[in-house]
Amino acid sequence: xxxxxxxxxVVDYNVKVRVNLEGxxxxxxxxxxxxxxxxEIAVEEGVRLKESGKCDELVAVSIGTSxxxxxxxxxxxxxxxxxxLVETDDPIEPLGVAKLLKVICSREKPDIVIVGKQAIDDxxxxxxxxxxxxxxxxxxxxxxxINIENTKAxxxxxxxxGLETIEINLPAVIxxxxxxNEPRYASLPNIMKAKKKPxxxxxxxxxxxxxxxxxxxxxxxxPPKREAGVIVENVKELLEKLRNEAKVIS
Amino acid sequence: MxxxxxxxxxxxxxxxxxxxxxxxxEKYLTEWRGYWRGSCDxxxxxxxxxxxxxxxxxxxxxxxxxxxxxxxxxxxGGGVPSxxxxxxxxRMDKILNVNxxxxxxxxxxxxxxxxxxxxxxxxxxxxxxxxxxxxSCLIGGNLATNAGGVHVxxxxxxxxxxxxxxxxxxNGKIWNGLRSLKKDNTGYDxxxxxxxxxxxxxxxxxxxxxxxxxxxxxxxxxxAAKSIEKxxxxxxxxxxxxxxxxxxxxxxxxxxxxxxxxxxKGNRYPFSAFYPNFVLVELTSSNQNNELALTMESILxxxxxxxxxxxxxxxxxxxxxxxFWRIRETIPEAQNFKGASIKNDISVPISxxxxxxxxxxxxxxxxxxxxxxxxxxxIGDGNIHYNLSQPTNMEKNxxxxxxxxxxxxxxxxxxxLEGSFSAExxxxxxxxxxxxxxxxxxxxxxxxxxxKMLDPSDIMNPGKLL
Numbered sequence: 026x027x028x029x030x031x032x033x034x035v036v037d038y039n040v041k042v043r044v045n046l047e048g049x050x051x052x053x054x055x056x057x058x059x060x061x062x063x064x065e066i067a068v069e070e071g072v073r074l075k076e077s078g079k080c081d082e083l084v085a086v087s088i089g090t091s092x093x094x095x096x097x098x099x100x101x102x103x104x105x106x107x108x109x110l111v112e113t114d115d116p117i118e119p120l121g122v123a124k125l126l127k128v129i130c131s132r133e134k135p136d137i138v139i140v141g142k143q144a145i146d147d148x149x150x151x152x153x154x155x156x157x158x159x160x161x162x163x164x165x166x167x168x169x170x171i172n173i174e175n176t177k178a179x180x181x182x183x184x185x186x187g188l189e190t191i192e193i194n195l196p197a198v199i200x201x202x203x204x205x206n207e208p209r210y211a212s213l214p215n216i217m218k219a220k221k222k223p224x225x226x227x228x229x230x231x232x233x234x235x236x237x238x239x240x241x242x243x244x245x246x247x248p249p250k251r252e253a254g255v256i257v258e259n260v261k262e263l264l265e266k267l268r269n270e271a272k273v274i275s
Numbered sequence: 276m277x278x279x280x281x282x283x284x285x286x287x288x289x290x291x292x293x294x295x296x297x298x299x300x301e302k303y304l305t306e307w308r309g310y311w312r313g314s315c316d317x318x319x320x321x322x323x324x325x326x327x328x329x330x331x332x333x334x335x336x337x338x339x340x341x342x343x344x345x346x347x348x349x350x351x352g353g354g355v356p357s358x359x360x361x362x363x364x365x366r367m368d369k370i371l372n373v374n375x376x377x378x379x380x381x382x383x384x385x386x387x388x389x390x391x392x393x394x395x396x397x398x399x400x401x402x403x404x405x406x407x408x409x410x411s412c413l414i415g416g417n418l419a420t421n422a423g424g425v426h427v428x429x430x431x432x433x434x435x436x437x438x439x440x441x442x443x444x445x446n447g448k449i450w451n452g453l454r455s456l457k458k459d460n461t462g463y464d465x466x467x468x469x470x471x472x473x474x475x476x477x478x479x480x481x482x483x484x485x486x487x488x489x490x491x492x493x494x495x496x497x498x499a500a501k502s503i504e505k506x507x508x509x510x511x512x513x514x515x516x517x518x519x520x521x522x523x524x525x526x527x528x529x530x531x532x533x534x535x536x537x538x539x540k541g542n543r544y545p546f547s548a549f550y551p552n553f554v555l556v557e558l559t560s561s562n563q564n565n566e567l568a569l570t571m572e573s574i575l576x577x578x579x580x581x582x583x584x585x586x587x588x589x590x591x592x593x594x595x596x597x598x599f600w601r602i603r604e605t606i607p608e609a610q611n612f613k614g615a616s617i618k619n620d621i622s623v624p625i626s627x628x629x630x631x632x633x634x635x636x637x638x639x640x641x642x643x644x645x646x647x648x649x650x651x652x653x654i655g656d657g658n659i660h661y662n663l664s665q666p667t668n669m670e671k672n673x674x675x676x677x678x679x680x681x682x683x684x685x686x687x688x689x690x691x692l693e694g695s696f697s698a699e700x701x702x703x704x705x706x707x708x709x710x711x712x713x714x715x716x717x718x719x720x721x722x723x724x725x726x727k728m729l730d731p732s733d734i735m736n737p738g739k740l741l
Contacts, residue, residue, distance in 0.1 A: 037593045
């Protein structure tokens with residue numbers, strides 16, 4: 026069985042992001058970049074399926090600038106076998122990513138594609154679903170547990186009312202939720218091994234896909250600053266302020 | 276103290292400068308862990324150098340003891356009062372100047388360490404002093420105790436991070452040594468007399484601190500090794516190949532990592548196999564080129580290849596880095612779950628660290644069989660927090676009765692290995708006996724002469740240190 030995981034290079038989750046001077050995007054110059062945390066979970070799940078003998082080959086795919094190789098290397102250090110980078114300097118919207126991944130799927134013919142449910146930079150939560158639609162494959166979104174049996178996958182999903190377990194036929198697209206697993210650290214011996222694993226770099230133009238943006242960003246701005254609170258002396262004063270200043274009670 | 280002195284001091288600082296409510300007094304009177312509780316006639320919180328000076332003059336005239344107090348986060352009881360007044364610097368918390376071209380920051384001594392760090396950060400610099408209590412300890416206390424922490428291996432103790440000081444002397448006069456000079460060979464370097472003096476020679480009121488470039492790259496690894504010997508070997512490798520970037524080199528024995536990962540929620544053991552010893556290594560650089568991770572990888576892979584280390588994991592995100600740090604930082608907290616603990620803060624020359632641990636482990640196990648050794652700390656400085664938790668099957672009090680025997684044994688080994696019985700925590704009340712015991716008569720006499728000359732009426736933090 027072959028599994029493909031998609032990994033995205035994003036601004037590190039713990040960085041306090043700033044809007045660039047032009048007000049068009051988030052500043053990414055000299056900012057710590059890491060693998061999208063949901064994608065890390067996808068890689069970990071793929072590695073676990075490999076370790077359990079259910080997967081023979083795990084391929085990590087990224088779409089982005091040349092620096093995304095570093096993100097692929099992290100996936101390789103966690104246990105993926107080889108990497109593919111679709112290289113582009115332009116930001117690609119989820120539909121474009123899904124189309125590109127579809128092309129990669131037609132070349133690689135994986136049995137499962139595991140993607141993070143969303144990337145923490147744009148929070149779109151669209152790529153997995155769009156990819157499943159374009160491929161006309163079943164999808165198991167927001168997985169908190171995955172069980173593979175022969176040609177089927179049981180996927181436990183976190184839904185509003187609790188947990189829902191569905192069974193889907195392979196090939197399928199699965200998107201990961203936060204509680205699926207806890208990703209491992211990259212150990213030094215594995216980082217060294219990962220340096221020798223192959224990464225296939227495909228210039229985006231070679232794939233001949235329409236990736237023109239469908240959405241136009243008009244403006245990016247920071248949320249309004251929260252004003253400092255006040256400490257009130259007693260309940261009476263609190264009620265007075267709620268009534269007359271905040272006007273939330275009458 | 277006399278009522279007139281009381282009134283005079285009260286008049287200097289005004290009603291907001293004295294702590295009169297019983298409930299509010301508690302945090303000044305009680306040592307934060309509850310090991311000591313002192314008493315005094317007045318708790319005063321001046322908010323200017325001149326007020327400090329006037330108060331000290333009154334106290335000097337009437338021989339009223341002064342316990343200078345900072346954040347009250349010390350570990351040896353240096354801020355516990357015995358009569359007289361507590362002079363707290365906690366209202367003198369202003370950052371007065373941040374000078375980017377001089378790379379200095381001037382502040383009052385009651386500034387919280389964290390606020391100094393934040394002010395440095397806002398101009399893209401760092402103030403590298405970093406320790407467990409940084410969100411509540413005050414810079415004056417850091418100076419008075421020559422605080423160390425996790426970055427000493429690269430930046431030194433706070434003594435190395437100061438260019439100028441202002442001190443109110445025991446006679447109430449103000450010595451202004453606030454000079455931002457890197458080079459200033461004009462007689463005795465007086466500031467160093469007050470740094471580490473634990474409030475016995477004067478009250479530090481203002482200081483000029485050194486700032487450093489902010490790291491643009493950080494590479495953090497959690498490393499497993501077979502023995503202390505190998506860890507020292509690894510330290511020498513890092514010193515040789517990454518010397519100027521080596522910022523943290525923190526040792527943890529297997530038990531300290533085990534308790535931190537088992538008893539603290541959110542911590543996770545970073546490996547899948549058992550290892551006997553660990554180090555947290557961090558390299559930082561102000562250079563933006565992304566080469567630091569490669570340096571880290573190349574040193575560690577070399578160390579694996581020649582058998583110096585057994586395994587290592589590298590932080591690939593800020594989250595992973597904080598996970599590694601949290602293990603190291605929660606060891607003291609985790610110890611609280613393991614019953615009574617006897618803590619020793621010792622240092623020996625790096626070449627003797629291995630001998631110390633071997634001999635001390637053996638000797639303490641002979642005194643209390645099944646004693647649990649939780650050793651960790653700044654091994655790059657030869658400083659080990661050599662903590663001893665009680666055996667699981669022993670009564671807490673039975674164990675604590677062995678305290679003196681254990682501490683004495685450890686200190687004897689430390690002395691033999693040319694070390695120090697108090698590496699960074701100071702003397703205070705707790706280690707006064709050790710000072711006279713393990714330091715030469717000449718050394719102690721010289722300290723007493725200095726004290727007597729500067730503070731003839733013995734009003735400054737009496738009963739501490741000497």
